[in-house]
Amino acid sequence: MPLAIATSMVFAVLLGLACAEADEAFDPAATPVRPPNVVFILADDLGYGDLSCFGQQRFQTPHLDRLAERGMRLTQHYAGSTVCAPSRxxxxxxxxxxRCEIRGNREHRRAPQQGGDPLRTSEGQSPMVGPAPTIAEVLHKAGYATGAFGKWGLGYPGSAGDPTRRGFDRFFGYNCQVHAHRYFTDYLWSDTQRVAVDPAAYTPDLIRExxxxxxxAHRAEPFFCFLPTTLPHAAMEAPAERVRPWRDRFAQFEGRVGEYAHTKTTNPIAAFAAMVTQLDSDVGQIVAVLEELGLTDNTLIVFTSDNGPHKEGGQDPVFFDSNGPYRxxxxxxxxxxxxxxxxxxWPGHITPGGVSDFASAGWDWLPTLCEVTGAETPAEIDGVSLVPVLLGQGDPPQRDYLYWEFHEQGGRQALRRGAWKIVRQNVRKEPAGVPELYHLPTDPAESHNLAADRPELVRELSELMDSARTPSERFDFGR
Structure with missing residues (x-):
């Protein structure tokens, strides 16, 4: 039996039944262990260098550092996109x-009622309506309890893209990513209902609880808990008592005022440090509850971010070296x-302190979680299972390339194949423009464009980039 399947316990029930038939007496010790739980934490706009276990020097993230010590760091893991909705x-x-349905941030707009709050009448983003199943739908079908807590952004309330219509039994948080710019608000969504909350309460606290x-509630059954937190997306806001120690440490920025989403923040540098360390604390509390419930060894925890660091609301990614050594x-x-x-x-399965430089991406998690849980993997997806990488079992999966497209700022495309990466800028106006070419092992900062030196490779990768995408009526480059 392959180790990946054994550790995911796909055949544990069948094995238990076989043993029971061979032994007429029921032995409680032989009762099969249930499939593993999954806790997936998605930070919002957290940069590669924003954790101390990934090089952050201005502050520490001890809970995430401990998670890395007990598990594996993936040092070449890419987000699904460079902004929120398509990454999700x-x-x-x-x-x-x-190839996915939502390829950019696009708001759902309706005319506001007279005297009404424009946000509430135009709330939410362009919805997923197509047939591609979500992780939640696949795991729900496999018998998992499913819950999402945080920011959704993939379909306005009541739409086909509403999280409660995309496989989640439970949802609490912000349906709309624009509403999520407010860390202090008077309402959030609980399943399909808009519920009043204390406007003085810090919403990450409410969502975490x-x-x-x-x-x-689901300690006795397998669960998928998805936490797409809003931290540390702008606006730069945290409770005053949590920011105060950082204002003392970063007093040189007291004259700086950051503004975002009609929110003004004095010393947003201090606020950013408070937000990331709050995120770290939240992860620590989640892990502590799993330990209290005795679920640690049977729970896979994944922590990642939806894209690189932002420069909004007064945040300074240069000061924090938020993108690490990368451009x-x-x-x-x-x-x-x-x-x-x-x-x-995943204690007992992933070797503590491991590091992998396998080039992976956000779309790899669906097939990975399917293999881990024994759920059926959907056909015709782009992701590959990372189970061999995580468990150190066998050869890493094979893939041809990684591809991204971005529909703001003139349109951009990028593709990585092996050691090489090609980038196109302003593709709406210059679809045939000369791309940039980088050799990542020798130039991880992408500072030396080799396109002029390798025209045949540029041509080959350009053709691959053109074939990687399928047309989209909602997200088109206009060519």
């Missing part, structure tokens, strides 16, 4: 942004805009 769609469906309640930030298709600090922890 790629993650949920196992399809890259040249609902996620913990879900873990407790670019959120909305760039350079490494800094796509590489995400990623950790996978």
């Amino acid at each position: 769609c790629a993650l949920m469906t196992g399809l890259h942004t040249g 609902q996620a913990i309640a879900f873990l407790r 670019g930030h959120k909305r760039d298709l350079y490494e800094g805009g796509l590489l995400a600090p990623t950790i996978a922890c």
Whole structure:
């Protein structure tokens, strides 16, 4: 029996039944262990260098560092996209942004009622309506309790893309990513109902507590708990008592005021440090509850980010070295805009302190979680299972390339095949423009464009890039 299947316990029930038939007496010790739980934490705009276990020097993230020590760091793991909604769609469906349904941030707009709040009447994003199943739908079908807690952004309330219509039994948080710019608000969504919340409450606290309640409620059955947190997306906001120590440490920025989503923040540098360390604390609390419930050894925890670091609301990714040694930030298709600090922890299965430089991406998690849980993997996806990488079993999966497209700022495309990466800029106006070419092993900062030196390779990768995408009525480059 392959180790990957054995550790995911796909055949544990069958084995238990076989033993029971051979032994007429029931032995409680022989009762099969249930399939593993999955806790998937998706940070929002957290850069590659924003965790101390990935090189952050300005502050520490001890809980995530401990998670990495107990598990594996994936040092070449890419987000599904360089902005929120398409990154989440790629993650949920196992399809890259040249084939998934949502390829850009696009708001759902309706005319506001007279005297009404424009946000509430135009809330939410363009919905997923197509047949591609989500992770939640696949795991729900396999018998998992499914819950999402945080920011959705893949379909306005009541639409076909509403999380409760895409496989989640439970949802609590922000349906709309624009609403999620407000860390202090008077309402959130609970399943299909808009519920009032204390406007003085910090919403990450409310969301974390609902996620913990879900873990407790489903402790006796396999569960998929998805936490797409809003931290540390702009606006730069945290409770004053949590920011205060960082204002003292970063007093040189007291004269700086950051503004985002009608929110003004004095010393947004201090606020950013408070937000990331709050994220770290939240992860620590989730892990502590799993330990309390005795679920640690049977739970795969994945932590990653939806794209590279932002430069909004007064945040300074240069000061924090948020993109580490890489070029670019959120909305760039350079490494800094796509590489995400990623950790996978599964005690007894993933070797502690492991590091993998296998080039993986957000759309790989659907087939990975299917193999881990024994769920049926959907056909015709772009992702590959990372189980051999995580468990150190066998050869790593084979893939031809990784592809991204971005529909803002003139349109951009990027493709990585092996050691080489090709990037196109402003493709709406210059679809035939000369791409940039980088050799990542010798130039991880993408500072030396080799396109002029390797015209045949540029031509080959350009043709591959053209064939990687399928047309989309909603997201088209206009050519």
